[in-house]
Amino acid sequence: MITKLELENWRGIKRGVIEGFQRINVLVGRNNSGKSSVLEAILLFNQSAEKLLLQRRPKQGWIDFIFIGQDGARVKVHTIWGTAERLIKADGASPALVAKADDASPVVVVGNFPESHSKLMATFDKVVLIDDRQLSEPNLDEWYSQLLAREQRLDKEWIRLVNEIYGLCVEYLTRMKFPTGESPERLVAVLGEPENRAVAVEWLGDGVRLGMTVFAAGLATEGGIMLLEEPENHQHPSALFALARSLVKLSQEHGNQIFTTTHSREWMQALLKAATELEFVGALKFFHLQILPDGNLRVRSLDAPDAQVLEDIGYDLRFDYEFAKLPQKAEQP
Amino acid sequence: MRAIVMVEGPSDKVFFERLLRLMGLGQAVEIYEYSEVGYLKIIRAQSNLPGAQLILLRDLGSATGEELQTEIDKNLQTLGKVKQVEAMHWLFVESGATLHLIPVGLPDDDDLKGLGIRRHELESHLLRFLFDHPEKCIHERTGCPIAKPKKLLQEILPIIRRYDPPLDSAKDVFQVLRGALGWTGGPSNWIGKLLRDVKIECEPAFQTLAERIKQALSTENS
Numbered sequence: 001m002i003t004k005l006e007l008e009n010w011r012g013i014k015r016g017v018i019e020g021f022q023r024i025n026v027l028v029g030r031n032n033s034g035k036s037s038v039l040e041a042i043l044l045f046n047q048s049a050e051k052l053l054l055q056r057r058p059k060q061g062w063i064d065f066i067f068i069g070q071d072g073a074r075v076k077v078h079t080i081w082g083t084a085e086r087l088i089k090a091d092g093a094s095p096a097l098v099a100k101a102d103d104a105s106p107v108v109v110v111g112n113f114p115e116s117h118s119k120l121m122a123t124f125d126k127v128v129l130i131d132d133r134q135l136s137e138p139n140l141d142e143w144y145s146q147l148l149a150r151e152q153r154l155d156k157e158w159i160r161l162v163n164e165i166y167g168l169c170v171e172y173l174t175r176m177k178f179p180t181g182e183s184p185e186r187l188v189a190v191l192g193e194p195e196n197r198a199v200a201v202e203w204l205g206d207g208v209r210l211g212m213t214v215f216a217a218g219l220a221t222e223g224g225i226m227l228l229e230e231p232e233n234h235q236h237p238s239a240l241f242a243l244a245r246s247l248v249k250l251s252q253e254h255g256n257q258i259f260t261t262t263h264s265r266e267w268m269q270a271l272l273k274a275a276t277e278l279e280f281v282g283a284l285k286f287f288h289l290q291i292l293p294d295g296n297l298r299v300r301s302l303d304a305p306d307a308q309v310l311e312d313i314g315y316d317l318r319f320d321y322e323f324a325k326l327p328q329k330a331e332q333p
Numbered sequence: 334m335r336a337i338v339m340v341e342g343p344s345d346k347v348f349f350e351r352l353l354r355l356m357g358l359g360q361a362v363e364i365y366e367y368s369e370v371g372y373l374k375i376i377r378a379q380s381n382l383p384g385a386q387l388i389l390l391r392d393l394g395s396a397t398g399e400e401l402q403t404e405i406d407k408n409l410q411t412l413g414k415v416k417q418v419e420a421m422h423w424l425f426v427e428s429g430a431t432l433h434l435i436p437v438g439l440p441d442d443d444d445l446k447g448l449g450i451r452r453h454e455l456e457s458h459l460l461r462f463l464f465d466h467p468e469k470c471i472h473e474r475t476g477c478p479i480a481k482p483k484k485l486l487q488e489i490l491p492i493i494r495r496y497d498p499p500l501d502s503a504k505d506v507f508q509v510l511r512g513a514l515g516w517t518g519g520p521s522n523w524i525g526k527l528l529r530d531v532k533i534e535c536e537p538a539f540q541t542l543a544e545r546i547k548q549a550l551s552t553e554n555s
Contacts, residue, residue: 298383306378313365313375315337322335323363325384325429 001257002042002225007297011037016297023251023283024275026268027261028318033289034297035261039227042259043129126224128217132233135206141187143216144173154219161215161250165242166208169195207234211243218250228260232267244270245278252280265316272308281305288320300324335363336386336550339375341437342368345390345455347521348528356534356543361550362388373408376432380412385430388549390542392454393438394502401436422552433549435542438503445503448486449494452502459524460507462538469527473515485513 001023007016013034027035134140147155159170171192178186178200187201201209210231218226231247232240248271251258262268268286275284284304292298300320302310310317340349346366353362367375372389379385393401402421409415414426421434438453439445444464445457463469463482470479479485489509490500500506508520516523534543 300382302378302381306374309370309374309378312370313367315363315365320382323337323379323385324382325334325386 005038005041007037007041010041012291012295013037013297014295016299018287018297018299018301020285020301021257021259022285023256024248024258024271024280024285025260026271026284026286027259027289028263028268028286028320029289030321032291034291035289036229038289039129039229039259039261042225043127043227126221127227128221128224129227129229130210130214130217130231131229132210134210134213138202138209138213140201140209140213140216141173141175143213143220144187146220147216154222158212158215158219161246162208162212165211165239165246168208169193173201205234207236207239210234211239214243215246215250218247218256219254221256223255224257226256226258228258230261230263232262232264237266240264240266241270241273245274247271248274248278248280248284251283252278263318265318268307268317269311272304272311275304276308281308286317288317290321334384334386335361336388337375337379338362338364338388338390338546339367339372340364340390341392341455342366344521344524345437347524348455348459349390351525351528352533352539352543353546355532356547358546358550373412376409377412380415380425380430380432381428382430383428385428386550387430387432388435388546389432390435390437393436393440393452394454395452397440398436402434405434422549431552433545433552435545435549437542439538439541444483448483448490448506449501450503450506452504454502454504456507457503458538458542459527460503460510462533462536463510463527465536465538466531470510470514473517475515479514482510486510489513 001021003019003021005016005018005021007013010016011034012032016034016038018038027038029035144155144158147153147158155172159172162168163170168189169192170189172190174188174190175185176188177183178188178198188198189201189204190198201212204212210233214226214228214231231243235243244267247258250256260267260271271284272281275281281304284307286302286304286307288300288302290298302317307317338349338353340346343366346364350359350364353359353364365375372391376387376389379387389405391401391405396404398421406417406423409423409432412425415423415432416426418424418431421436423432423434425431437455437458439457439461440453442457442461445453445460448460450457450460467480467482468478470482471477472479486506486509490506493509494500498505500509511520511523518526533539
């Protein structure tokens with residue numbers, strides 16, 4: 001589990017430190033407050049790291065990342081962009097990261113990963129980001145296949161969750177030419193009683209498809225890190241609490257660490273309520289982010305019980321910055 | 334940047350919303366009512382908000398201002414890293430958040446003492462206001478003015494006290510007067526009606542409250 005993140009020169013953030021991450025972390029703040037930057041920083045260690053690094057190449061040509069695990073494990077990664085040479089240095093490095101800096105990529109990775117931290121590094125191989133892009137470039141098929149391939153049939157659990165949240169009667173997913181033998185091959189949801197029919201997943205509503213993807217990815221990367229970009233989007237308010245409850249349960253039972261950005265007070269309330277009901281409130285934390293004029297990231301964290309107190313009196317955490325005084329000088333986080 | 338004003342109950346919220354709006358501070362503050370959750374929990378949750386300005390309005394009850402300050406200070410110390418910078422004013426060292434305490438009640442008012450009021454709340458100020466403006470005391474159902482509300486209370490209270498209720502708090506006495514004037518709506522509703530068309534920030538009954546709020550906000554902004 002990541003407990004602390006330090007960023008330098010990452011997208012719009014000159015410098016930022018976020019401490020005290022819990023199992024479920026809710027990032028709030030205005031537009032351009034650094035929420036998505038934080039998610040992307042964590043995503044850096046998954047399969048598409050090089051592509052992301054290239055997209056976010058800062059003027060200074062370097063970025064520092066320090067991840068500190070729950071057990072005190074500390075991983076520092078310094079990344080540099082080279083042009084003429086492609087240099088790979090990895091002192092006791094994670095093979096996964098070395099593999100990313102291959103000949104096709106101009107990324108130079110200098111890493112230092114002691115072997116004792118292999119457990120933490122394994123977590124980085126299971127980092128998934130779910131955002132609106134899942135609607136145009138879906139990975140549901142791939143994650144669902146991973147659930148089927150597991151010894152423990154996690155697809156059954158996935159079906160139960162999805163049916164519970166959206167009131168569906170999905171029995172399983174399959175790939176087939178649909179709706180006729182002449183049609184292109186599609187991912188199809190087979191519905192049981194009382195509907196007894198099949199429906200192409202791509203024809204389902206956006207909210208349902210995103211919800212399906214969240215849980216397929218979560219179960220497929222059991223114990224990993226889930227990054228959810230505004231998961232409330234496309235969801236009807238009636239589905240929000242069920243979604244929050246299932247997400248909290250996922251973290252509670254399967255050990256996933258969750259980071260979610262949001263602009264929705266309803267989503268925050270739903271997570272609070274769900275965590276309280278499932279007696280997992282100690283694992284929920286809220287972070288209000290703001291990028292100061294000097295580029296430093298200001299972070300205010302609130303444990304769930306404190307957030308609940310503020311919620312009870314009608315305080316809207318999304319507007320936290322309106323109650324705070326901006327520092328006159330550059331703040332050292 | 335807005336200050337967070339914490340008040341003790343729904344009636345207080347109605348009153349202070351109106352007071353602050355008339356003082357031109359409606360946009361500068363946010364009012365939260367803490368009777369359900371307790372002020373200390375709110376302060377704990379907000380004390381790590383960098384530079385937050387917190388103003389706590391607290392009924393005196395039977396305490397003096399100094400006693401109330403001591404009680405609040407003792408409670409604040411349980412939150413850690415807080416120091417009192419001057420009377421009724423604390424600083425949270427790490428975040429720079431500040432807290433001002435404003436006691437609510439008029440323990441030195443002779444008319445209230447004469448009515449046997451020993452415990453003070455916002456209603457102390459409201460009773461004082463009604464004694465200053467007897468024209469506001471109109472029986473709701475008959476429309477008849479009750480020109481001498483203090484005298485009315487002087488006569489009613491001993492009779493009720495014969496049946497044991499001590500009636501030594503301003504809140505209770507205010508309710509007795511509300512009943513005597515036939516007001517059927519809730520206390521918040523009555524307060525709203527009483528203060529209609531009144532420049533409450535200029536009223537002597539409310540002046541100490543207005544001045545202390547102004548002072549707390551000017552300290553913050555200086």
